[in-house]
Amino acid sequence: MSVSQPSVSFERAVPVAAPALPGRERVANPAAAADGDTRIRRGTRSFVLTNLALFSAGFSTFALIYCVQPLMPVFSVEFGISPAQSSLALSATTGMLAVAMLFASALSEVVGRKPVMVASLLVSSALMMACPFVQDWNQFVWLRAVAGITFSGLPAVAMAYVGEEMHSESSGLAMGLYIGGSGLGGLGGRAIAGIIADFYSWRTGMFAVGTLGIACGLILWWSLPASRHFRPSSPSPRVILASFLVNLKDARQRALFLTGFLLLGSFVCVYNYTSYRLMQPPFDYGQATVSLVFGVYLIGIFSSAYLGNLTTRLGRGPVLCLSMGLMLAGALVTLMPAMPAILLGLSAITFGFFGAHSVASSWVGANAHAAKAQASSLYLFSYYLGSSVIGTVGGLFWADGGWPGVVLLLCVMLVAGLATAAWLAREARTATV
Structure with missing residues (x-):
């Protein structure tokens, strides 16, 4: 990632003079x-x-x-x-x-x-x-x-x-x-x-x-x-712990941490088991061909900047909802057993993921009134924990239900993410009233 x-x-x-x-x-x-x-x-x-x-x-x-x-x-x-x-x-x-x-x-x-x-x-x-x-x-x-x-x-x-x-x-x-x-x-x-x-x-x-x-x-x-x-x-352990607790007590921060968990977990799950799917019938692609599919990743480099900039006009909440919705739609499109549809679905998931991560990670820092760096570290903790947990749980859904099983897991995660984003958007509007 x-x-x-x-x-x-x-x-x-604290600026400190040093020899050149x-x-x-x-x-x-x-x-x-x-x-x-x-x-x-x-x-x-x-x-x-x-x-x-x-x-x-x-x-x-x-x-x-x-x-x-x-x-x-x-x-x-x-x-x-x-x-x-x-x-x-x-x-x-x-x-x-x-x-x-x-x-x-x-x-x-x-x-x-x-x-x-x-x-x-x-x-x-x-x-x-x-x-x-x-x-x-x-x-x-x-x-x-x-x-x-x-x-x-x-x-x-x-x-x-x-x-x-x-x-x-x-x-x-x-x-x-x-x-x-x-x-x-x-x-x-x-x-x-x-x-x-x-x-x-x-x-x-x-x-x-x-x-x-x-x-x-x-x-x-x-x-x-x-x-x-x-x-x-x-820094003493007590100071470190206190800086983490400040952010964990904030409901909006907790929602953003959950968003990070759902985002990377869903994204990693998609690409983990896409490789299995494409190397089996009816596709039977080789390892080199499957690796080239990851070229879709380049879309994300553009989307993180584009959707991040879009927040200046629409606000973080609506853009986060849009990104989550795009990931959900992309997951459903990948159910079609045709390579163009799979690539289109992966593109939508990738575009939405990078945009959502850009918005959520910046929102964590903006929402933190104290211990901003520790807020970011808690977001990253949740983010990578999602990759670890959902990335592995997805294998159980693949074993039991194939690709439709994986998409079922993705839909549950992304609907939860969309609901969380909608709550954050509502909270943001309330705060500005």
Whole structure:
């Protein structure tokens, strides 16, 4: 998946003068020099290097997480497991990621942003390179679960780094490139692993994606400027817990957290079992062809920006309802046993998902009156927990009812999501009256 990643962060932006790094600007321009601002601005070498680092990080992280999705039918055959068991290749990772992200940013408060991000990517890549050498399914799942913990250090910390080090007029583009890299990585990881698996083996495909992750980790280490505005701190568990409780007591925040759970859970469920469907009669597509279907993912990169911008005219509530409704309609269209209809349905689901996630994740921050970063981390916890839970439960519906069974589960989830969005829209109108 490729999506924006807010983080857990304990805000304290205190500018600290630091020696200029070799070959990198201490200040962005003469105006910045005049007011003593050392944050990274557009048009400087530091800005280019930072964006290269963030793009590489986003691309590789999501390539490594989602590269297993088109391989699930292969896992079922090779290890003799059910589709629900095969889905653990992804669900174990996202489940551990959900929990670990609540704490990863707190770790970065102590040891620093860049060290956590670089270590996260390099260790995760090494674990993915180890996966092809296991012969036992349980060992494979354990490696993927541990990787879920190590992955958490990147999405949870990237936004904190941008918020501290980038000038406000340049941070939007920086995060946009990180999100774009995430979207392309989710697509690229699936395509690389799936196509190589068709011509060689899934083991070769996963090793290739892991190698790509190592290369991106080295780019991140080389090109990301060291923090200049970071000061280490050690927030107590009591402070961390209090910041979470503030948001959990808010009914609207809880509704948004539920929305995140339903969104990614439904989206992952669709793509998990589409691979099974297309590799069986009447389609009988090969692994490479099925992997190319994930090209629909590119639609989401456009929709997140388009629907996010549409909220300025229509409001968050109506756009969230529209996005959920589009996902529900797309799920019903995929019931038609024709490839054009399936692609149309997947396109509608993908368009609606990225738009809804863009709206919901931004709404969480806007609705939080305190502990905004912790609000975002709770949203991401629910978001990835939905992927883990619904992604696996969908395998049971596939086993019992085939694709119509999966669509039944999707309809239940998306109707609940549409009702939640409608309640949020009503609450928003009430608040403005």
